[in-house]
Amino acid sequence: MPGGAAASGWTAYTPLSADPSYTSAVLGQDLWILALALEFASFLMGGVNFLTTPLTLRAPGMTLWRLPLLVWYEASGSLLFLLSVGPLIAGAIMLLLDRLVGTGFYLPARGGDPLLWEHLFWFFGHPEVYVIALPGFGIMLEIFPVFARKPIFGYRTIVISVLTADSLSLIVWAHHMFVSGMDPRLATPFSVTTILISVPFVIIVFAMVATLWGGLITLETPMLFALGGLASFLLGGVTGIFLGSETTDIYLHATYFVVAHFHYTMFPVTFFAGFAGLYYWYPKMFGRMMNERLGKIHFWLTFVLFNVVFIPLFVVGLAGTPRRVYSAAAYPLFQPLQHFQVVATVAAMLLLASQVPFVVNFVLSMVRGPRAENNPWRANTLEWTVESPPRHGNFALTPVVRHGPYEYSAPGSALDWTPQDQALEPAQAAGGG
Ligand SMILES: [Cu+2]
Incomplete structure (x- = not known):
């Protein structure tokens, strides 16, 4: 019985992941690929549910233009997942066939092309970022009008923008591949579509800011997290323009700059928006209010420490520090930048510790929190x-x-x-x- 863990990284790039001489004896790699295909097939079924429910089970009078934006964003994320995940599942099955049956989709020796996997992977991989991000945006869009006491600015534009971003996100994937060895002439159209896709997001962010403008803003914990998420995401969006342009990406691609950029997009829409949603809907879920003081302590520690972790990584990335270093021999070269890494590392541990007030608040409020009214916000x-x-x-x-x-x-x-x-x-x- 062959053994061994999967050993081709989280992207399982071919030809390494398909190469029989390297991984044919590694059962873990086969199981990893099989699990990937099965997991995404099951996500697909979940996505169908999130899409069909708002389309078919709305209350009387709930027209599509009266749907809360969170529902729009959940549904458009699910639609995008539906459109993009097929090639990944097919690609994973092809990879299994290369490994187990002896086909040659990805192996040059058998007439295949290793770049095919990267195309299938990123055709899914870029839209997937939006599948993760859109519900987070939806939460922010729910919270801003409530805590600014104003109608949302440009409801239909916000919906049309997300559908536009959905469509464009299907034609930007090769910006992950500027240094993969694909034909460099292909880079320019993908740079253009990538820069274009910032337009609908700029419109959405503009609508958020215009909603806040002149509002009677109160800074309860859900609003703080939503605002912190918006502010942090802006930095992620802006740095994406550097990476979307092939000329700057060739220098930055393999550096920590990408790590910092990625976390500035994903952390705001998962953690900040996720916490905003938890603090906002907690009273509805448990019938009790969370403690505001602990919530605010949690927000400020998280917000400050998040920035202390990832701003230094932009700096070391711009200076050229590679991500994915496999040998300690490369480190002495970057010794002068070590204090940035030390600051980021310590801040990352403190960021984890600063989640303790949240856990305490979440658990204790279930029994000790003041009773929530039906509509506390x-x-x-x-x-x-x-x-x-x-x-x-x-x-x-x-x-x-x-x-x-x-x-x-x-x-x-x-x-x-x-x-x-x-x-x-x-x-x-x-x-x-
Ligand atoms: Cu992308």
Whole structure:
């Protein structure tokens, strides 16, 4: 029975991962590839669920243009996953066939092309970044209007922008391959599409800032995390332009600059937006409020330490420090930059430690937190019209939706919010208040 762990890195680049002389005896590599194919096939089924539910099971009156933006962003992320994951699953099966059956999709000796795997991998890999990011953006888009007490700026534009980003993200993948050895003439069109894709994201960020502009902003913990996520993501977006342009990428590609850029895009949309969502919906999930003081301590430590970890990595990357160093022999060359690495390393450990206030807050608030009202943030979306936590089946009666989710501070109304299942007429809203 052959043994051994998978040993071709997280990208499993061919020809190494397909080469029988190197890995034919490594069962772990076969299992790794099989697990990849199965895992993504199961994600696919989850994605179908996230897409079909908002398309087929909306409440009466909930037109597509009245959907909360989180739902739009979840659905468009799922759609993108659906469109991009097929080639990866097929590519993984082809890789297994090369290893086990003796086909030659990726092996030059058998007439194959190792770059094919990189194309299939990144045709999925770039959209996948958005599949991860879009729900995080959706959370921020839910939170900003609530804590600025303003309608969202440019609802339809925000939706159209995300669908545009979805489409464009299917034709940018080779920006991960500028130094792979592909035909350099191919780099230019992929640079152009990559720079183009920043346009819909700039529009989305503009809409977020315009929503905040002039609002009655309050800085509760969910809002702090959403704002911190937006601010950090900007740095990730801007540095992406350097990497999307093939001329600068050739220098930066194999350096720590990419590590820093990647974390400035992914950390904000997963951690900052994820925490924003947890703090925001915690009262609905558990019927109790989290502690604001601990939440704020958690936010500021996370925000400051995150930047202390990753800003130094931009510096060492610009200076040329390679990522993926396999031999200690390369390190003396970069000795003068070591203090940046030390700062980043210590900050990374402190960043982990600074999650303790969150864990304490999350667990203790379940038993000790003050009881949450149905709608502690005075939000419009339907989940806030039911008890906290919701009963089985969520709604006693199916709600009828009467307007969009972000109608805050409507002129002439006494309250500055109107839940989606209540009519918007100012007189009626004033009477109800
Ligand atoms: Cu990409």
